[in-house]
Amino acid sequence: MVFNVARLRVKELAEVLGVDSAEVIATCTLLKIAASSPLSSLSIEQSKQIIDHIHKTDNF
Numbered sequence: 001m002v003f004n005v006a007r008l009r010v011k012e013l014a015e016v017l018g019v020d021s022a023e024v025i026a027t028c029t030l031l032k033i034a035a036s037s038p039l040s041s042l043s044i045e046q047s048k049q050i051i052d053h054i055h056k057t058d059n060f
Contacts, residue, residue: 008047011038017054027053 010028014021021038028035031053033046042050 006044007041008044009038010035010040010042013042013047013050014038017051019054023054024050 010024011021014024017024025035025037025040027033027050028040028042028046031046031049033042033049034040035042035046
């Protein structure tokens with residue numbers, strides 16, 4: 001069993017990215033990641049997917 005898995009809350013990721021929690025949640029919906037509130041937790045891999053998607057859409 002693994003107990004030391006790093007997790008990040010939606011609101012924390014939003015603060016780091018400089019966007020609203022709602023934008024992160026909307027991105028989660030697009031990427032089919034289960035997150036429905038700012039207190040939802042994300043794995044490191046999920047966070048990377050969200051960061052990549054937000055950076056990709058910001059460049060256009």
